[in-house]
Amino acid sequence: MRITVFGAGNGALALASRLTCKGHHCTMFNRTPTKYDDVMTSGCLKVRFEGSERWVRIHKIADLAEDAIAGSKLIVVAVPVTGQGYYAQLIAKSLHDDQIILLAPGHTGGALQFCKYLRDFGYKGKQNVYETSTLPYVCRVEADKVVAIYREAKHVLLGSIGGDSQMLRTILRLFPQFVPVDNVLVSSLSNINSVLHPPGMLVNAGYIERMETPFTFYYEGATSSVASLIAELDKERCSIADSLGLKVDPFIDIFHKWGYTSDEAWEQRDIKQAMLDSIPNQSILCPTSLDTRYIHEDVGYGLVPIKYFGCIAGVETPVMDSFIKLFSIINSRDYLSEGLTLEKMGLPKKSNRGNIFETIHKLSEAV
Numbered sequence: 383m384r385i386t387v388f389g390a391g392n393g394a395l396a397l398a399s400r401l402t403c404k405g406h407h408c409t410m411f412n413r414t415p416t417k418y419d420d421v422m423t424s425g426c427l428k429v430r431f432e433g434s435e436r437w438v439r440i441h442k443i444a445d446l447a448e449d450a451i452a453g454s455k456l457i458v459v460a461v462p463v464t465g466q467g468y469y470a471q472l473i474a475k476s477l478h479d480d481q482i483i484l485l486a487p488g489h490t491g492g493a494l495q496f497c498k499y500l501r502d503f504g505y506k507g508k509q510n511v512y513e514t515s516t517l518p519y520v521c522r523v524e525a526d527k528v529v530a531i532y533r534e535a536k537h538v539l540l541g542s543i544g545g546d547s548q549m550l551r552t553i554l555r556l557f558p559q560f561v562p563v564d565n566v567l568v569s570s571l572s573n574i575n576s577v578l579h580p581p582g583m584l585v586n587a588g589y590i591e592r593m594e595t596p597f598t599f600y601y602e603g604a605t606s607s608v609a610s611l612i613a614e615l616d617k618e619r620c621s622i623a624d625s626l627g628l629k630v631d632p633f634i635d636i637f638h639k640w641g642y643t644s645d646e647a648w649e650q651r652d653i654k655q656a657m658l659d660s661i662p663n664q665s666i667l668c669p670t671s672l673d674t675r676y677i678h679e680d681v682g683y684g685l686v687p688i689k690y691f692g693c694i695a696g697v698e699t700p701v702m703d704s705f706i707k708l709f710s711i712i713n714s715r716d717y718l719s720e721g722l723t724l725e726k727m728g729l730p731k732k733s734n735r736g737n738i739f740e741t742i743h744k745l746s747e748a749v
Contacts, residue, residue, distance in 0.1 A: 383407070383556075386454040388447075388469045390417035394460035395529045396521040397486060399429040399438045401458075401556065407441040411450035413468055418443055421527050430524075431531040447472035455552065456482045459496070460517070462675050463489040463683040463722070470499035479507030479748065482549045488513020489679065490573045491687040491727045493543045493566050497745050498728035508544055509746040515539035515572040516640065518557060520662040533662035537561055537639035541569030544746030566742060571623045571630050571691065574616070574637065576684025579676040580705050581611035587672060587712065599668035604657035612653050614701045619688055625695035626735060672712055681709045682721030690724050694733050 383406045387398040390412035398408045412418065421427060426437045444450035451457050451473055459469055466485065477483075477500070485492045493513040500509065520532040540553065540560040554560055563569055582603045583590070589597070597603055616633040623630040631639070634656055638648035644659035657663070669676050685702045692699045710717050724731055728745055729738065 383456065383552075384409070384454045386411065386444075386450045386457045387460060388412065388450070388458065389460040390414065390421075391461065392521045392523055392529075393486065393517045393519065394458075395421060395427060395523060396429075396517075396519045396531050397458055397460050398440055399427050399529055400431070400519070400531070402438050402440060403429075403436075404556070406556075409442040409444050409450050409454065410440055411444045411447050413465070415443065415445065421523055421529065423527075427529050428527060429529045429531065435528065448476040451476065451481065454481065456484060456556070458484045458486055460486050462679055463492055463495070464675075464679060466492065466496055467499045470496055471503045474500050474503035474505040477505055477507070479510065481510065482545065482552060483511045484553060485511065485513040487515065487517050487573070488541070488569060490570045490576055490684050491722050492570070493541060494570070494727035494729065494742070494745070495722060497543050498726065501728070501749070506749050508748045510542075510545045510549055512540055512542040512545060512549075512553060513566065513569050514560065515541075515569045515636075516575070518559070520642070520666075522666065532665075533641060535559065536641040539563050539569040539572050541566035543742065565628060565739070567626065567691070567738075568623070568628050568630060571619060571628065571688065572636060573684060574619075574633050576680045576688060577612055577615035577619055577633055579680040580685065580709065581608045581615065583669070583672065583674070583676050584705065584708065585611070586668065590668060590670070590672060593670075596667040596670060598664060599666055600657050600660055600663035601665075603668055604654055606654055609652075609654035609657070611701075615685070615705070618692065618697070618699045618702055622688060622692045622695045622697045622699070625697050626691070626738075677709050677713060678715075681706060682715075682717040686717055686721030686723070687727065689718075690722075694724075694738055695735060 385406050385408050387410050402408050426439045493511045497509045524530045536559050538560050540562045585608050586603050637643050642660045643656040647656040647659045689699050689702045706717050
């Protein structure tokens with residue numbers, strides 16, 4: 383199958399290498415093409431997965447986005463949510479309505495936002511935009527230029543705006559660990575990075591600002607106070623979903639279903655222990671400053687849209703509001719306005735529980 387992968391970060395490189403290993407022709411494109419030079423040797427990636435290393439030759443590195451998607455059945459967008467609009471703009475005029483877009487991950491409201499971008503930039507066809515609740519892999523590009531895939535996530539939720547049964551089968555053949563959900567808000571509200579990363583960044587902020595040696599974020603940075611804040615943010619997230627008539631799992635159930643922690647920590651419902659027992663995450667270092675996607679993305683494009691979904695649901699979110707306010711002060715940014723608002727997701731400002739699902743359904747229709 384011809385597949386396009388947008389991005390040059392950890393996730394994009396892991397996805398392209400794994401899909402290539404499965405026999406597919408992957409074309410990659412990134413807004414900064416020179417980033418590929420940092421990890422590739424003569425068009426090849428060195429990949430470590432399940433204890434073995436191998437060289438993987440990427441089919442093509444494209445210079446133009448429209449060339450990258452030409453003839454591709456699947457277009458995988460594996461970039462930070464703040465960069466998704468850039469790629470939507472580049473492909474809106476050349477995208478065909480038989481092509482599938484997969485946001486991996488979709489973060490919170492990713493599919494909604496991408497559909498809005500495509501319309502704004504001139505795409506008039508039927509929308510076929512899928513989103514995952516997390517990146518399919520725990521992965522990092524290590525110092526020796528090896529794309530290290532520590533763990534393949536299990537039970538990754540897959541939501542969509544538009545699409546059809548044949549497109550869904552295509553995705554599931556490539557990613558059998560994906561679990562389709564009936565409503566795209568279920569996958570969006572199951573983005574637990576938004577409740578996982580901000581507490582660790584806030585509680586450890588002073589140390590991050592003055593540290594000389596980075597600590598392991600999910601292990602050394604996992605304290606009782608971090609776990610308590612994760613639990614409170616998670617209660618608000620689950621309450622919002624429940625009020626909208628949607629079923630989402632609590633943080634610790636999702637983390638366990640992904641295969642990221644021990645049975646013991648899950649059975650004890652112990653968030654701190656779940657983080658300490660997360661073997662695939664144990665060696666991942668913390669960000670080196672507070673100017674990081676763990677805040678910009680997981681607050682502005684995580685907590686902010688969840689908070690706005692809470693407004694629709696009639697659920698107050700005092701803990702989320704506090705995080706948004708505190709990080710806005712810390713980084714001198716107004717995350718509530720510059721983050722992912724209802725309007726940026728193509729939803730009316732006066733959306734409510736009675737009309738939001740009908741509105742989302744209509745977003746997939748051709749214009």
